[in-house]
Amino acid sequence: MVNAPATLAARVHAQALGQGFAVCGFASAAEDPLRSERLEQWLGEGHHGSMEWMQARRDHRRSPQGLWPEAKSVIALGMSYAPAHDPLALEGSQAHARISVYAQGRDYHDVVKKRLKALARWLVEEVPGAGVKVFVDTAPVMEKPLGEAAGIGWQGKHTNLVSPTHGSWLFLGAIYTTLDLAPAEPHRDQCGSCRACLDACPTGAFPAPYRLDARRCISYLTIEHKGPVDEDLRAGIGNRIYGCDDCLAVCPWNKFASQAQACREFLPRAELVAPRPGELLALDDAGFRALFAGSPIKRIGRDRFVRNCLYAAGNSGNRALAAQVEALTLDPDPVVADAAAWALARLRSDP
Structure with a gap:
């Protein structure tokens, strides 16, 4: 048959x-x-x-x-x-921000x-x-x-x-x-005693193995969360401006993943691999939409994205960004203005 x-x-x-x-x-x-x-x-x-x-x-x-x-x-x-490159390569960079590989x-x-x-x-x-x-x-x-x-x-x-x-x-x-297809056997858990992903999370989003508290997850905070991020979590965001790859990037099983296996449509756009915060802070709504046309980043809108960039600027220690950040303290969006005030205070307090 x-x-x-x-x-x-x-x-x-x-x-x-x-x-x-x-x-x-x-x-x-x-x-x-x-x-x-x-x-x-x-x-x-x-x-x-x-x-x-x-x-x-x-x-x-x-x-x-x-x-x-x-x-x-x-x-x-x-x-x-x-990915073809190390997702953690720009960790701690003053000059560049980080966008999750998938975006x-x-x-x-x-x-x-x-x-x-x-x-x-x-x-x-x-x-x-x-x-x-x-x-x-x-x-x-x-x-x-x-x-x-x-x-x-x-x-x-x-x-x-x-x-x-x-x-x-x-x-x-x-x-x-509606077809009755023979089900497979569920896959066996092969994490063993490894806890690299849990230890890598900079905001402590895992209360226990196999449990995620989205309220502390950088991917949630930079993408889904609409208001100001709690101040005690902002430093942990580091230079991440859309999503986070840390818990995935450290997984030992990824050594078997090859970029040659990836769909070509997911190859990174050059301008998104190592973006500079100063260029992104200058985006208005039209510029944001133009830059991220065809990208999943477009769904969060300019205001939330610039909010994220301001947290990254505040964490960068790069005082050259202070003038741009200060201008955004007058942004009409109160969440952006709040993020700018926080970032400016951080930049001015850094030795």
């Missing part, structure tokens, strides 16, 4: 790799009690911060069938964005969704009448635990998915389907 589940799964896997995905696996769409319990604990402890959508759509997030009752299987997929190229939402749709179209052509829905990071889908259940990796102590072949540098997507 051509479309017997095992045979079809193998063909889906081959097609996924042909579409540029690095990993592909299959999981049941039914609710997993342990996965649901962990979600409820995380939400109950308030570790989601101001990401209210996590709470509002918790029932949809608990399981694929909570979002789409007709779903029977999940096709979990990952696309590599392994230095094209917006992954667009790239991954395009590939997911192509794979879903192929699947419907292969099995007429099959129901499919594609998701990449913008719906109540628990991509990381589903990826673990589908055997493409395990959730490490930093809570991100780790592949033994591709490390942590994976953009995740999922296809929910």
Whole structure:
């Protein structure tokens, strides 16, 4: 039988790799009690911060069938964005800021969704009448635990998915389907006694292994958090102006990840590899939109981005930035003005 589940799964896997995905696996769409319990604990402890959508759509997030009752299987997929350079190379630089590796190229939402749709179209052509829905990071889908259940990796102590072949540098997507595809064995945890990711976090965002408090995570603070960052966390942000790679970059499993495996659309734009804070502080809204067209950075807007750049300026010790920073104390956005006042005080107090 051509479309017997095992045979079809193998063909889906081959097609996924042909579409540029690095990993592909299959999981049941039914609710997993342990996965649901962990979600409820995380939400109950308030570790989601101001990401209210996590709470509002918790029932949809608990399981694929909570979002789409007709779903029977999940096709979990990952696309590599392994960097060619050391993400920690600019740590502590006075002259340069740091942008997370994943945001230095094209917006992954667009790239991954395009590939997911192509794979879903192929699947419907292969099995007429099959129901499919594609998701990449913008719906109540628990991509990381589903990826673990589908055997493409395990959730490490930093809570991100780790592949033994591709490390942590994976953009995740999922296809929910009404087809009954044979599920894989969940991937075995291979973190062992290593705690490099936990020790690397400059703001102490891990209250325990496998638990993340987003309220202290630099990626959350520089991307999702809209107001002023708590003053006791600002120094820890260092020169990071969009996201943070530290807990991923130190993971020993990344030694197996090769930049040659990465999708070419995620190659970094030269101007985003080592940006200079002074040039970014000068951005108005139009300049920000022009610079970050086609980039995931565009979604946070000029004000939040300049706020981040001001924290980096304040942490830099580079007094040459003081005049630009002082001008921004009069910015119409109160959060930007607050960040500028803080950064100016830091720069003036540095010996």
